[in-house]
Amino acid sequence: MTLLDVAGLTIRTGGRDLVSGVSFSVEPGGRLGLIGESGSGKSLTALAVLGLLPPGMTASGAVVLDAPGAGRTDVLGAGERRLNRVRGRAVSAVFQEPLTALDPLMRVGRQVAEPLRRRRGLRGRALRAAVLAALEEVRLADPERVARAYPHEISGGQRQRVAIAMALACDPALLVADEPTTALDVTVQADVLALLDGLVAGRGMALLFISHDLAVVARVTERVVVLRDGRAVESGSVGEVVRAPRHPYTQDLVASARHLDRALDWRTP
Numbered sequence: 454m455t456l457l458d459v460a461g462l463t464i465r466t467g468g469r470d471l472v473s474g475v476s477f478s479v480e481p482g483g484r485l486g487l488i489g490e491s492g493s494g495k496s497l498t499a500l501a502v503l504g505l506l507p508p509g510m511t512a513s514g515a516v517v518l519d520a521p522g523a524g525r526t527d528v529l530g531a532g533e534r535r536l537n538r539v540r541g542r543a544v545s546a547v548f549q550e551p552l553t554a555l556d557p558l559m560r561v562g563r564q565v566a567e568p569l570r571r572r573r574g575l576r577g578r579a580l581r582a583a584v585l586a587a588l589e590e591v592r593l594a595d596p597e598r599v600a601r602a603y604p605h606e607i608s609g610g611q612r613q614r615v616a617i618a619m620a621l622a623c624d625p626a627l628l629v630a631d632e633p634t635t636a637l638d639v640t641v642q643a644d645v646l647a648l649l650d651g652l653v654a655g656r657g658m659a660l661l662f663i664s665h666d667l668a669v670v671a672r673v674t675e676r677v678v679v680l681r682d683g684r685a686v687e688s689g690s691v692g693e694v695v696r697a698p699r700h701p702y703t704q705d706l707v708a709s710a711r712h713l714d715r716a717l718d719w720r721t722p
């Protein structure tokens with residue numbers, strides 16, 4: 454069975470192809486990384502999977518999500534009502550900047566409560582307990598305090614944990630994570646990555662993980678697709694691609710990741 458099937462995805466605007474004929478699939482519980490430099494089409498591909506392409510862009514090819522309990526959805530052809538039902542239950546997302554997922558004027562607790570109320574029908578005490586449980590699950594040390602805080606009153610790492618809690622609130626079959634640790638301090642990047650890794654594993658969720666950083670992608674995914682200028686230039690298991698990259702572009706990515714590794718090793722006392 455395939456949970457997400459992307460076939461010949463092409464995204465264009467103003468007569469220009471930004472993504473050209475990209476294909477990949479994700480099995481239930483599978484983990485796929487999309488890697489490529491800035492502008493290679495990673496984010497647009499992720500937005501197409503979520504049915505969130507910006508106005509003025511047209512997509513062709515197929516994006517099909519087939520999640521248990523949510524049915525089979527042709528994402529590119531679906532209307533907003535259908536997409537709203539699919540988002541949260543079949544697929545949800547974490548983005549680079551957690552503030553995009555959070556309303557600056559609303560306390561964190563109320564924001565986390567919203568998907569739990571809407572999708573799980575929780576109210577009153579049960580809802581409050583579920584909010585605190587969701588914040589605890591993303592290992593926020595003082596969930597009561599975080600629930601009462603406004604987004605600007607907590608750190609970037611804490612905000613990203615809240616965004617993760619919101620994305621997982623409805624137990625989606627697929628999590629799309631678009632550069633989820635890129636905007637964070639280096640010291641918290643590894644923690645948030647390990648958290649995401651553990652939560653996805655614990656729930657048997659599938660993961661579509663997007664990053665420009667091969668070392669990060671290699672840590673959390675099993676297979677990778679390398680994008681360059683909107684085209685998939687190489688794909689395979691993480692091991693194959695890292696050990697024996699075929700495309701010169703992938704060879705460069707691997708070489709610079711090794712270079713960085715060595716530089717860091719060298720600095721480690």
Ligand SMILES: Nc1ncnc2c1ncn2[C@@H]1O[C@H](COP(=O)(O)OP(=O)(O)OP(=O)(O)O)[C@@H](O)[C@H]1O
Binds near residue numbers: 466471490492495507
């Ligand atoms: N709203 C838009 N209108 C026009 N062009 C866009 C728009 N959004 C993205 N693009 C262009 O589409 C191409 C792919 O962008 P995309 O954001 O998917 O790249 P990316 O690989 O995710 O890069 P980054 O890591 O910088 O986000 C780029 O050339 C970008 O300039």
